Amino acid sequence: MVDTNVIVAEGIVKTYDDSGVPVHAVRGIDYTLTKGEFTAIIGPSGSGKTTFLNVLAGLDTPTEGKVWLSGKLISEMSGRELSDFRRDHIGFVFQAYNLFPVLTVEENVEYIMLLQGIPPAERHKRVMNSLEKVGIAEYATRLPLQLSGGQQQRVAVARAVVSRPSLVIADEPTANLDSKTSGALLDMMRKLNEETGMTFLFSTHDEIVIQRAKKIVVLRDGKLDGNTSPEKFE
Amino acid sequence: MFCRLVKFAWRSIWRNGRRTVITGLAVGMGLGSMIFYEALMQGMSEHMIQTTTESWMGDAQIHRDGFLDTKRIDLTVERPDSVLFMLGQDSTVSACTPRILSPASATSTTELKPVTLIGVDSETDPAVTMLEAAIDSGSYLSGDSTELIIGYKLADDLNAAPGDVIVITAAQADSGLSSNMFFVSGICRFGSDDLDRYSAFINLNTAGRMLGIPGSIHEIAVRFAESEMGADTTLGFWSKFSVFRNSALGWPELAPQVSTMLNMVDLGMAITAMILFALVVFGIVNSLFMSIFERMYEFGVMKAVGTRAGTINAMVILEAFWIAVISTLTGSIIGLLIIWITSRTGINFGEFDVSGVVFNKPLYPILKLSRVWIYPLFTLILTTAAGICPGIHAGRLNPAEAIRKSL
Numbered sequence: 001m002v003d004t005n006v007i008v009a010e011g012i013v014k015t016y017d018d019s020g021v022p023v024h025a026v027r028g029i030d031y032t033l034t035k036g037e038f039t040a041i042i043g044p045s046g047s048g049k050t051t052f053l054n055v056l057a058g059l060d061t062p063t064e065g066k067v068w069l070s071g072k073l074i075s076e077m078s079g080r081e082l083s084d085f086r087r088d089h090i091g092f093v094f095q096a097y098n099l100f101p102v103l104t105v106e107e108n109v110e111y112i113m114l115l116q117g118i119p120p121a122e123r124h125k126r127v128m129n130s131l132e133k134v135g136i137a138e139y140a141t142r143l144p145l146q147l148s149g150g151q152q153q154r155v156a157v158a159r160a161v162v163s164r165p166s167l168v169i170a171d172e173p174t175a176n177l178d179s180k181t182s183g184a185l186l187d188m189m190r191k192l193n194e195e196t197g198m199t200f201l202f203s204t205h206d207e208i209v210i211q212r213a214k215k216i217v218v219l220r221d222g223k224l225d226g227n228t229s230p231e232k233f234e
Numbered sequence: 235m236f237c238r239l240v241k242f243a244w245r246s247i248w249r250n251g252r253r254t255v256i257t258g259l260a261v262g263m264g265l266g267s268m269i270f271y272e273a274l275m276q277g278m279s280e281h282m283i284q285t286t287t288e289s290w291m292g293d294a295q296i297h298r299d300g301f302l303d304t305k306r307i308d309l310t311v312e313r314p315d316s317v318l319f320m321l322g323q324d325s326t327v328s329a330c331t332p333r334i335l336s337p338a339s340a341t342s343t344t345e346l347k348p349v350t351l352i353g354v355d356s357e358t359d360p361a362v363t364m365l366e367a368a369i370d371s372g373s374y375l376s377g378d379s380t381e382l383i384i385g386y387k388l389a390d391d392l393n394a395a396p397g398d399v400i401v402i403t404a405a406q407a408d409s410g411l412s413s414n415m416f417f418v419s420g421i422c423r424f425g426s427d428d429l430d431r432y433s434a435f436i437n438l439n440t441a442g443r444m445l446g447i448p449g450s451i452h453e454i455a456v457r458f459a460e461s462e463m464g465a466d467t468t469l470g471f472w473s474k475f476s477v478f479r480n481s482a483l484g485w486p487e488l489a490p491q492v493s494t495m496l497n498m499v500d501l502g503m504a505i506t507a508m509i510l511f512a513l514v515v516f517g518i519v520n521s522l523f524m525s526i527f528e529r530m531y532e533f534g535v536m537k538a539v540g541t542r543a544g545t546i547n548a549m550v551i552l553e554a555f556w557i558a559v560i561s562t563l564t565g566s567i568i569g570l571l572i573i574w575i576t577s578r579t580g581i582n583f584g585e586f587d588v589s590g591v592v593f594n595k596p597l598y599p600i601l602k603l604s605r606v607w608i609y610p611l612f613t614l615i616l617t618t619a620a621g622i623c624p625g626i627h628a629g630r631l632n633p634a635e636a637i638r639k640s641l
Binding site for chain 1: 235238242245246248249531532535536537538539540541542543545632633634635637638
């Protein structure tokens with residue numbers, strides 16, 4: 001594998017069993033994501049975006065095919081190795097904010113570094129730095145429910161990037177946000193991408209995300225239906 | 235990390251505070267009732283032991299081998315003076331008293347009743363038995379050879395009152411019959427059918443002469459320095475006094491029905507505790523599973539961001555631990571509070587009889603920490619352990635599936 005490839009997927013098939021009826025969510029996809037990309041996977045609802053992202057992130061196992069993450073074959077990793085790999089290499093942003101409601105903003109962002117065993121002083125420094133980058137440092141001691149949806153998603157982004165992963169995967173990150181907040185969030189993420197070189201991979205059907213993506217991957221009925229730039233897509 | 239998990243778990247259980255309070259109260263009330271029940275049974279057990287040993291039996295008795303089985307008049311204690319001297323020198327013994335026992339009949343002017351004739355040493359007996367204290371009317375033995383004390387039920391059966399004449403007839407050691415006339419000097423009330431209806435007490439020397447065994451005795455009742463010694467099979471007393479063809483026995487062997495009853499009480503407690511703890515475990519497991527299903531998304535996210543299964547498992551167990559702490563504290567407070575109140579007021583169950591022991595006074599629960607501590611400890615351990623299964627389930631969740639199902 002070439003070093004610049006963050007993800008390499010070959011012949012990915014994912015079939016669910018829905019009460020005895022097979023549901024083909026992903027139908028044989030070959031895909032490569034390279035370092036520093038800011039790519040959006042788009043497609044209508046039910047096209048298999050989330051399933052495809054889950055397989056790429058090692059959250060779900062493909063029915064067929066192989067996935068290499070940063071050069072490592074996922075299927076050869078044990079559950080524990082895969083957990084540790086996700087912890088150290090992948091940041092996640094989910095559509096429903098995904099914050100732990102009983103932890104403060106600071107504790108939420110700190111959580112992954114806690115799992116990594118990073119010392120408290122270093123954790124605090126990096127948490128505040130991340131919160132400042134997403135413009136929400138003054139809310140560090142608040143609980144998620146005391147924040148707006150946009151603010152919560154910013155915290156989620158801070159948590160996803162604080163441990164400096166090589167890849168950030170965001171599943172419909174703007175699904176619950178208004179257009180203004182979505183735009184601001186995407187601008188912030190793109191800035192992080194440009195400043196740090198972190199790779200971002202989104203699933204979305206939000207026009208605002210699509211406009212800001214550097215690359216678009218179209219998924220339709222579980223298959224890749226093109227690989228293009230936002231301009232060409234428009 | 236562990237401290238954070240402890241804090242995380244504590245906050246998590248208060249996300250649905252009402253459920254935590256209800257679960258804590260349910261487990262706590264169960265524990266509280268177990269603690270109270272244990273104390274009540276302890277009170278009942280001690281009442282039974284006290285009634286059995288303090289009223290008449292003593293903590294231990296010494297007989298000639300075979301006497302208890304045959305009740306033969308000629309089977310008297312071997313070397314009674316030596317045995318009584320040794321008892322007087324023994325540091326575990328606080329008092330002892332000799333007795334003579336024989337089946338007899340008591341005849342009044344109108345009735346004839348079978349009794350156990352008991353010769354009592356009026357000087358040493360009050361330190362061992364409650365006979366003197368149990369005198370309801372009349373007076374205790376003063377040494378006069380015509381004195382007789384009978385129980386109030388026997389007095390009713392014989393239509394006798396203090397001062398009335400009763401003739402006692404008993405078989406002598408040489409197979410002859412002896413009849414003596416006595417005057418009822420006192421009527422006693424022990425609260426035991428055996429003593430109140432079927433016993434007649436006279437002076438020891440009179441009994442010896444009447445039965446043709448002057449200077450001999452059938453039984454020595456012993457009071458120990460500490461009442462628990464009576465049931466202590468490791469005590470050197472038993473071997474020391476089981477000599478000269480005599481046998482020394484503690485109250486559990488002398489009153490096996492009481493001993494069996496106490497064992498049944500313990501068994502009942504154990505069964506009740508097992509049922510309670512099973513309910514506790516199922517209740518907590520159910521509560522934790524409900525909590526996990528409600529927080530499926532959160533657990534999915536935790537796994538997605540790299541939390542190991544073991545860490546999630548530990549967190550759920552810590553949640554169970556906190557519920558256990560709350561339940562144990564609540565239960566202990568409830569239990570101790572009920573014990574504190576009822577140990578002052580007592581609980582009146584009316585008059586009833588268990589294994590020949592009459593309960594006619596309020597029962598007072600007795601808190602024995604040496605026995606009670608096990609219930610809070612078990613609640614703490616089992617409630618915490620109840621988190622293992624839900625914890626494993628949460629740890630094994632497929633992150634993608636958990637997130638998808640909860641969306």
